[in-house]
Amino acid sequence: MEALHPETNLLSLSKVCKSFKKTGGEEHLVLDGVNLEINEGEIVALLGRSGSGKSTLLRIISGLARPGSGKVLYCGLPVTGPVKGLAMVFQTFALFPWLTVLENVELGLEAMGVPQAERRRRALAAIDLIGLDGFESAYPKELSGGMRQRVGFARALVVEPTLLLMDEAFSALDVLTAETLRTDLIELWLERRIPTKGILLVSHNIEEAVLLADRIVILGTNPGVVLAEIKIPLEHPRDREATAFRHIVDQVYELMTKRPRSAAGKAEAVPLSYRLPGAHITQLAGLVEALTAEPYNGRADLPEIADQMGFGVDQLFPLLEALEILGFAHTEGGDVELTPSGNSFVDADILRRKVIFAEHVIRHVALVAHIRHILDERPGNRAPEDRFLRELEDFFSEDEAEKILQVAIEWGRYAEQFAYEEGSGILSLENPVSFMCQPEALQPK
Numbered sequence: 001m002e003a004l005h006p007e008t009n010l011l012s013l014s015k016v017c018k019s020f021k022k023t024g025g026e027e028h029l030v031l032d033g034v035n036l037e038i039n040e041g042e043i044v045a046l047l048g049r050s051g052s053g054k055s056t057l058l059r060i061i062s063g064l065a066r067p068g069s070g071k072v073l074y075c076g077l078p079v080t081g082p083v084k085g086l087a088m089v090f091q092t093f094a095l096f097p098w099l100t101v102l103e104n105v106e107l108g109l110e111a112m113g114v115p116q117a118e119r120r121r122r123a124l125a126a127i128d129l130i131g132l133d134g135f136e137s138a139y140p141k142e143l144s145g146g147m148r149q150r151v152g153f154a155r156a157l158v159v160e161p162t163l164l165l166m167d168e169a170f171s172a173l174d175v176l177t178a179e180t181l182r183t184d185l186i187e188l189w190l191e192r193r194i195p196t197k198g199i200l201l202v203s204h205n206i207e208e209a210v211l212l213a214d215r216i217v218i219l220g221t222n223p224g225v226v227l228a229e230i231k232i233p234l235e236h237p238r239d240r241e242a243t244a245f246r247h248i249v250d251q252v253y254e255l256m257t258k259r260p261r262s263a264a265g266k267a268e269a270v271p272l273s274y275r276l277p278g279a280h281i282t283q284l285a286g287l288v289e290a291l292t293a294e295p296y297n298g299r300a301d302l303p304e305i306a307d308q309m310g311f312g313v314d315q316l317f318p319l320l321e322a323l324e325i326l327g328f329a330h331t332e333g334g335d336v337e338l339t340p341s342g343n344s345f346v347d348a349d350i351l352r353r354k355v356i357f358a359e360h361v362i363r364h365v366a367l368v369a370h371i372r373h374i375l376d377e378r379p380g381n382r383a384p385e386d387r388f389l390r391e392l393e394d395f396f397s398e399d400e401a402e403k404i405l406q407v408a409i410e411w412g413r414y415a416e417q418f419a420y421e422e423g424s425g426i427l428s429l430e431n432p433v434s435f436m437c438q439p440e441a442l443q444p445k
């Protein structure tokens with residue numbers, strides 16, 4: 001879409017920072033100097049890993065949260081509270097079950113003090129626009145997930161927003177429903193049947209971003225800074241199979257899988273290197289197996305393997321990161337390639353896999369090695385998980401610390417580096433553990 005007034009700036013963020021207080025009282029810096037511009041006529045997609053602060057940024061833009069520092073201008077004016085002319089679509093909607101579709105859509109206008117007759121007229125128009133014609137008097141429970149999401153869109157569009165924000169608006173829908181709704185939305189936009197002048201969408205789906213956006217902004221993690229911006233100069237409707245489309249998808253994958261480096265380009269200091277991606281062993285094994293099989297034979301194009309395994313970015317990236325940390329695979333240039341260790345892991349039987357995993361986890365995963373070391377040192381070789389949780393909370397948010405420890409426990413248990421009692425949360429060296437410290441113990445005599 002050609003910008004109506006290419007110079008007209010809808011939204012301008014400059015040096016926006018936001019941190020949250022952790023349990024210990026320290027600050028967890030989530031956004032660190034984010035600059036972002038949206039001009040009239042633009043659809044901008046914001047991509048970033050889970051926890052990079054995308055939703056936080058949308059909340060700041062909509063005036064629902066205040067930045068710690070930095071400037072947010074909407075249509076040239078500073079944002080100081082909930083912004084008029086701006087609407088948000090979420091992953092799922094809390095529709096009121098006792099209200100009809102029509103009444104749910106009207107709600108948005110009631111809050112704005114629009115008179116009853118006009119509310120009704122505009123709500124009916126929005127329902128019509130989004131393809132819910134005939135369902136005005138239906139109740140949410142009578143609708144499919146896709147139709148309920150349409151009600152959510154209608155509720156956002158009825159206020160005729162100048163800027164539309166979407167936070168993973170399509171991600172709870174099945175593939176076909178999501179595609180239909182995306183196509184409908186882009187048609188409304190291109191045909192200018194909605195007065196909306198700009199769209200900012202957050203997504204976990206790279207293809208979705210390349211399909212819809214004029215520009216993609218990639219947000220990094222810990223802290224969130226804008227890592228890259230990519231323009232998408234493709235005409236609509238876009239063909240997912242076209243070379244130019246695939247090229248941009250590859251480029252985005254490449255930018256998003258670059259290993260984060262510390263400022264000095266060196267390995268991160270110990271506490272930060274404790275960070276672990278949320279990757280389950282069974283998924284890791286599944287991905288490594290798929291990579292070894294035809295047609296990949298050890299090396300795969302990321303979008304292709306993601307597609308084959310039915311993984312979204314948010315599922316694929318933690319797995320890739322885990323394989324990289326463990327030394328089982330290497331990601332570069334939008335491709336993932338198994339290392340010789342990764343190959344021998346696949347070739348091994350169940351017991352031998354554990355041995356290989358144990359060797360790698362102790363060598364490469366500082367947190368698992370640390371837990372094992374502490375248990376070796378402690379009288380009785382026992383420690384409560386809280387001990388490690390508190391240690392992690394000095395560096396990570398409570399939430400993050402818990403997730404990281406869960407991963408370390410899962411990996412450590414699989415590698416038989418320690419045992420874990422579900423009820424009491426006690427980590428110990430009891431059970432069949434210690435022989436695994438000498439991996440040769442399991443090798444054929």
Ligand SMILES: Nc1ncnc2c1ncn2[C@@H]1O[C@H](COP(=O)(O)OP(=O)(O)OP(=O)(O)O)[C@@H](O)[C@H]1O
Nearest residue numbers: 020030048049050051052053054055056057397399
């Ligand atoms: N109200 C809050 N209090 C404390 N921490 C918060 C709060 N809101 C967000 N965070 C933290 O800020 C970080 C960014 O969260 P946010 O939800 O913005 O990420 P996101 O990029 O939207 O993630 P996802 O892709 O999983 O939706 C996370 O570490 C989260 O735990």
Ligand SMILES: [Mg+2]
Nearest residue numbers: 054055056167
């Ligand atoms: Mg989010």
